[in-house]
Ligand code: B12
Ligand code: SF4
């Protein structure tokens with residue numbers, strides 16, 4: 001048999017991964033300091049689960065697996081062979097979904113492949129292999145491990161870039177007690193490029209290698225369980241789940257190697273990565289579940305997705321969205337009524353003020369009342385005849 005490291009690499013590819021590299025199990029001391037400083041500076045605000053203790057645990061492989069010696073770092077492309085990587089076009093009354101969510105839930109796909117990899121190794125070696133696998137939802141800093149193993153390098157957008165697949169890759173690690181020779185980090189950098197920083201519509205990349213979570217559209221459309229800040233809403237455009245802009249503009253992303261075993265496409269989204277906003281607003285909880293079960297979109301929950309649909313309709317300002325938004329003013333969920341009111345204020349067709357005033361009469365929720373009052377003012381200003 002080949003030496004163990006080459007065997008693992010060949011076998012990982014057979015299991016369906018696109019990239020595989022090895023790093024040692026020493027602590028991620030520098031990355032830990034950076035992550036803790038980000039928490040301290042409020043740059044991870046909004047992610048209540050992203051705690052100091054999680055970072056400390058996730059940056060010490062011995063905490064994750066006693067006797068850990070190596071980390072197998074894995075990359076899995078989320079593109080499908082004929083997917084275009086041209087920036088997603090806006091379509092009237094539709095909202096954009098980030099590319100990684102156009103395939104079935106990657107956590108499941110990756111963990112299944114990781115499990116197969118470890119079981120296969122155990123069979124080959126005829127012994128138990130101590131192993132823990134992590135992808136996204138675990139405490140490890142997935143990108144720090146990928147960078148140290150040379151799987152890719154940190155772009156200024158904070159995404160890991162790779163020579164073969166750009167940043168269109170999901171990252172995972174198997175922490176193991178197998179002794180494997182580590183690979184070296186790559187020496188590549190972004191050079192003088194700053195495209196992602198300049199083109200991020202919200203200014204979320206506040207400095208090279210630093211994303212302010214609360215300013216990122218990805219956070220606002222996926223993780224934020226509350227009100228989307230007023231100043232962020234116009235900047236979100238028509239993204240309803242995640243955002244690909246800093247990747248779309250990245251020159252390294254012109255190279256998009258074909259994935260070996262693509263993750264199955266999610267029928268609920270479709271290749272064009274667009275969701276019909278009027279349809280989204282009408283979904284009941286059961287319909288939402290049966291449509292999006294098994295996709296990453298479940299993470300936003302129905303209320304999150306419908307809130308995002310309101311914002312996207314408000315930004316597109318097409319009259320076709322008005323009936324759906326008026327119907328949403330009767331939704332049981334205050335967050336949806338509030339964001340629908342905002343959107344109506346943006347579209348401001350002549351009948352909108354009257355309709356919002358009617359909603360205000362019966363509205364009892366203080367937050368929604370404020371949204372309606374602001375929307376009436378906004379629509380009033382937009383529809384007022386210009387003074388001579
Ligand atoms: C929290 C989180 C988010 C948050 C915060 C993002 C952020 N930048 O931290 C939000 C919700 C905004 C988000 C968005 C996205 N995410 Co996210 N997210 C995570 C999660 C769970 C933790 C990330 C984390 O720890 N951040 C904390 C900070 C400290 O980490 P960092 O930004 O990477 O910081 C490092 C660099 O700044 C570097 N650094 C600092 N200074 C310097 C200086 C130099 C010179 C260099 C070279 C490096 C360097 O050191 C830091 C520490 O390692 C990981 C999964 C995981 N468990 O790791 C996925 C993860 C990072 N996300 C992922 C993806 C795909 C996305 C999106 C592309 C999704 C989308 N299309 O909407 C966007 C990208 C936005 C962006 N530009 O980052 C992938 C990234 C894959 C890749 N190729 O890089 C991950 C790894 C999930 C996975 N397992 O595949 N995400
Ligand atoms: S995902 Fe979008 S909002 Fe977030 S940093 Fe990238 S371009 Fe900016």
Ligand code: SF4
Nearest residue numbers: 155156190193196250
């Ligand atoms: S757009 Fe430019 S600066 Fe940003 S990650 Fe890509 S190469 Fe680096």
